[in-house]
Amino acid sequence: MSEPRPSGVSEYENWVRRLYETNMFHPVKMGLTNIENLHSALGYPIDAIPTVVHIAGTNGKGSVAHKIAKTLELSGQKVGLFVSPHVSSFRERMQVNGHHITEEQVTQGLPLIYKICQEQDIPATFFEITTALAFWYFVNQQVDAVVLETGLGGRLDATNVVKAPSLSVITSIGLEHTKILGDTVELIALEKGGIIKPGRPVLVGPHVPHEVLRQCAKEKGALHYYTCGDVVGGSDDETDYDKENARIASAAVKLILKENPTWTISDEMIARGTSQRPSCRFEEMTLDSGVLVILDVAHNPPAMEYLIAKLKATYPDRSYRMVVGMSSDKDLNLCAQSIMQECDVSRIHLVEAAHPRAAKVEEILEKAPQLREANYDREDPSITKQVHLALDAAASAPNEIVVICGSVFLMTEAREALGIDEPRDSAxxxxMAGAGVRHGQENFGNTKI
Known part of the structure; x- marks a missing residue:
């Protein structure tokens, strides 16, 4: 039975809002107890999926997950994809062959999961409930394969309830969430290496501490430790991050084929599938005004460096006007340094998203004082205003490309400002999603690992 709801609010809206409110009552404490109990109560749905690919990493994991899923779809498989966070709609987080879970399916699954939590006294959090919903959805859709992106880290992430993935993938390792995962690349690698399982293979990207992860794989009894070069040959010195992600995804697909010899996936299918990108990953669009816009969720210093390199390689003779908003837990000064390598401060627009983790404009200026001459409005720091100002400026400067980048939390408003018509969460x-309520893997209060 659904919860009572205000007039004019759909059952879907009511349940998803309730989901966002969950962590107000159940503060996040990282660990697998809740999800293991919930998974058991649901009948171990993820264990019933024939092929599961589990992906962790500092950068690239969402793109690699998308590329793998798209390639497997081309082979005729029914493929579930679980990613986080979403851009515009909660339903983006779980999809089958590119189709988001429907509102009706959400309102079937969430009441079932909440009922289990209540009856069995499981204090599940936003991300644990969302993960359980995805598992329930995938098994009910009778998928052939599931591609799972971790939310945070790996070892204690809710997705790590999967016991025997066909393949674990670690895309890259860098400094992120250091208060939670550790303050060195090596410590973070061990957390992400927690998705490595006994008797199962692991594939790693080029930008990882191999010595640490090889030892981790050995101690966990992994079947095999693969680099991309081991699988697809060639060199692992790619500087274009999308090509690097495609290379990792290609290697992953070839390893998956070893376990599924009856699947037919040609090299052409792999090339086509791995060339696809999820939204806001160097997503390009030309507006009616003729202005070229690129959206990219480069949200930390390594990702920002990758973005700048990609811009220079793709559009070496163009100049860039950048609309930037960041999360407060990132190294704002290093991000600013990366941006200013190729963009004059007069062409930088600072914004802040309506999300508790978003850095305020004042905080950006305090930590990156070199941006004080950038474009911003203390009274109205909205994304929409600066996007429109940037588009107007670029329209009169034909060589300029507008680049909207930074935290995923700014992308919903940015895409709406650009006139993109897509499913979007209601007000x-x-x-609740952005009014001071930190949810899922985005809430690090009271966490212990």
Whole structure:
């Protein structure tokens, strides 16, 4: 039975808003106990999926997950994809062959999961419930394969309830969430290496501490430790991050084929599938005004470096006007340094998203004082205003490309400002998602690992 709801609010809106409110009552404490109990109560749905690919990494994991899923779809498989966070709609987080879970399916699954939590006294959090919903959805859709992206880290992430993945993938390792995962690349590698399982293979990207992860794989009894070069040959010195992600995805698909010899996936299918990118990953669009816009969720210093390199390689003779908003837990000064390598401060627009983790404009200026001459409005730091100002400026400068980058939390408003028509959470949901309520893997209060 659904919860009582205000007039004019759909059952879907009511349940998803309730989901966002969950962590107000169940503060996040990282660990697998809740999800293991919930998974058991649901009948171990993820264990019933024939092929599961589990992906962790500092950068690239969402793109690699998308590329693998798209390639497997081309081979005729029914493929579930679980990613986080979403850009515009909660339903993006779980999809089958590119189709988001429907509102009706959400309102079937969430009441079932909440009922289990209540009856069995499981204090599950936003991300644990969302993960359980995805597993329930995939098994009910009778998928052939599931591609799982971790939320945070790996070892204690809710997705790590999967016991025997066909393949574990670690895309890259860098400094992120250091208060949670550790303050060195090596410590973070061990957390992400927690998705490596006994008797199962692991594939790693080029930008990882191999010595640490090889030892981790050995101690966990992994079947095999693969680099991309081991699988597809060639060199692992790619500087274009999308090509690097495609190379990792290609290697992953070839390893998956070893376990599924009846699947037919040609090299042409792999090339086509791995060339695809999820939204806001160097997503290009030309507006009616003729202005070229690129959206990219480069949200930390390594990702920002990759973005700048990609821009220079793809559009070496163009100049860039950048609309930037960041999360407060990132190294804002290093991000600013990366941006200013190729963009004059007069062409930088600072914004802040309506999300508790978003850095305020004042905080950006305090930590990156070199941006004080950038474009911003203390009274109205909205994304929409600066996007429109940037588009107007670029329209009169034909050589300029508008690049909207930084935290995923700014992308919903940015895409709306650009006139993109797509499923989007209603205001009733959004006001809870971004009104000071930190949810899922985005809430690090009271966490222990």
């Amino acid at each position: 009733y949901i959004a006001e």
